[in-house]
Amino acid sequence: MNKVFNNADEALKDIYDGAILLLGGFGLCGIPENCINAIVKKDTKNLTCISNNAGVDDFGIGLMLQKKQVKKMIASYVGENAEFERQLLSGELEVDLIPQGTLATRCMAAGYGMPAIFTPAGVGTEVAIGKEVRIFDNKTYLLEYAFDADFAIVKAWKGDTDGNLIYKATARNFNPLMAMAGKITIAEVEEVVPAGELDPNQIHTPGIYVHRIFEGKNYEKRIEQRTVKKLAD
Amino acid sequence: MLNKNQIAQRLAKELQDGFYVNLGIGIPTLVANYIPEGISVVLQSENGLLGMGPFPFEGEEDADLINAGKQTITTVPGSSFFDSAMSFGMIRAGKVDLTILGAMEVSETGDIANWKIPGKMVKGMGGAMDLVASAKNIVVAMMHTNPKGESKLLHRCVLPLTGIGCVKKIVSDLAVLDITNEGFKLLERAPGVSVEEIIAKTAGKLIVDGEIPEMQF
Numbered sequence: 001m002n003k004v005f006n007n008a009d010e011a012l013k014d015i016y017d018g019a020i021l022l023l024g025g026f027g028l029c030g031i032p033e034n035c036i037n038a039i040v041k042k043d044t045k046n047l048t049c050i051s052n053n054a055g056v057d058d059f060g061i062g063l064m065l066q067k068k069q070v071k072k073m074i075a076s077y078v079g080e081n082a083e084f085e086r087q088l089l090s091g092e093l094e095v096d097l098i099p100q101g102t103l104a105t106r107c108m109a110a111g112y113g114m115p116a117i118f119t120p121a122g123v124g125t126e127v128a129i130g131k132e133v134r135i136f137d138n139k140t141y142l143l144e145y146a147f148d149a150d151f152a153i154v155k156a157w158k159g160d161t162d163g164n165l166i167y168k169a170t171a172r173n174f175n176p177l178m179a180m181a182g183k184i185t186i187a188e189v190e191e192v193v194p195a196g197e198l199d200p201n202q203i204h205t206p207g208i209y210v211h212r213i214f215e216g217k218n219y220e221k222r223i224e225q226r227t228v229k230k231l232a233d
Numbered sequence: 234m235l236n237k238n239q240i241a242q243r244l245a246k247e248l249q250d251g252f253y254v255n256l257g258i259g260i261p262t263l264v265a266n267y268i269p270e271g272i273s274v275v276l277q278s279e280n281g282l283l284g285m286g287p288f289p290f291e292g293e294e295d296a297d298l299i300n301a302g303k304q305t306i307t308t309v310p311g312s313s314f315f316d317s318a319m320s321f322g323m324i325r326a327g328k329v330d331l332t333i334l335g336a337m338e339v340s341e342t343g344d345i346a347n348w349k350i351p352g353k354m355v356k357g358m359g360g361a362m363d364l365v366a367s368a369k370n371i372v373v374a375m376m377h378t379n380p381k382g383e384s385k386l387l388h389r390c391v392l393p394l395t396g397i398g399c400v401k402k403i404v405s406d407l408a409v410l411d412i413t414n415e416g417f418k419l420l421e422r423a424p425g426v427s428v429e430e431i432i433a434k435t436a437g438k439l440i441v442d443g444e445i446p447e448m449q450f
Contacts, residue, residue: 028296077356121366227288227304
């Protein structure tokens with residue numbers, strides 16, 4: 001069993017037009033930069049992308065939008081992206097906006113082998129239109145289905161040759177959930193170590209969920225809102 | 234009339250010792266600057282952090298450590314990281330004691346609209362729909378009127394809803410109000426603002442019962 005690939009191009013070799021992708025990250029934090037750049041280079045088309053955000057104009061999923069590779073975007077928040085807004089308003093891009101917790105839990109359900117979940121998020125709003133409703137203990141809930149995605153593409157801090165993953169700080173966000181939810185899960189990490197080197201107590205994503213892993217390079221890790229205090233403060 | 238920092242300062246009085254608190258983007262974020270002395274709260278950031286600290290010093294910012302507004306931040310001792318499902322799990326399960334968020338409109342029955350202006354602005358709901366559907370204690374920070382002077386405290390929301398019957402209290406630039414079964418109930422007025430002005434600028438049903446005190450900070 002070899003899960004280790006040399007780079008994003010090799011790990012994404014069989015990605016195809018029309019595939020459904022789960023892409024980890026929150027804003028630009030913890031996004032799979034190497035894989036996104038490889039998909040842009042490969043020019044795969046008609047993709048459905050499930051990701052909390054859509055990047056910014058010139059970074060992250062925004063790069064895929066610029067090349068019109070995305071047919072449908074499923075996200076919770078898409079501000080900060082003018083090209084996205086333009087494609088949305090012109091009707092070029094199909095967009096499904098869903099609550100952030102619903103997005104996370106639909107990934108979790110897929111990874112836990114559950115077909116659906118009930119959540120109160122969106123009850124009484126346009127999100128609830130057409131959805132099955134159940135009342136538990138006098139509170140209304142919507143039935144939301146687990147995602148059924150072809151590829152999950154995630155970013156972790158460290159990983160080992162068996163595919164075990166550890167994330168750093170808030171770059172964890174959707175990554176472990178999406179890692180669990182892909183038919184094929186591809187993890188790019190900042191450092192790949194031999195199996196046995198990571199402490200099993202510290203593993204966030206067990207390797208069973210990860211089919212391909214590679215060490216990414218040239219991480220830009222762009223910061224969307226650089227907020228600092230001066231040393232004098 | 235209060236400015237944004239004064240609204241945040243008044244909101245901070247809603248904090249109680251030991252509270253786990255989620256602060257939304259905008260004015261709610263400023264509440265962290267006014268946590269009263271002797272009170273200790275834990276700030277939850279829904280992208281996966283309990284124990285959010287202040288902004289980092291210049292040069293110490295970490296791209297992997299941001300808040301829900303995508304700002305670089307720090308952690309405080311005792312903090313923890315977790316994934317987005319657990320983050321909304323603790324929100325859904327009612328573990329977060331207080332949620333403060335912004336709004337474009339609130340109705341007299343506690344409905345809130347804050348995520349979309351049809352044809353104009355579609356940024357998405359982010360975590361707002363999950364928060365308002367589950368949190369037990371939701372306080373809204375908002376301007377009482379829009380730039381045209383029209384009330385944002387309505388009989389019924391006009392904009393697409395974020396959640397229904399969920400807002401418990403509002404701190405606006407003019408007043409503090411509870412949302413009761415009978416409508417908005419005026420509790421406090423901002424320094425220098427008359428009850429008449431608040432009545433004139435509140436389109437929804439407003440209850441004014443007895444003498445209304447001026448806000449204390």
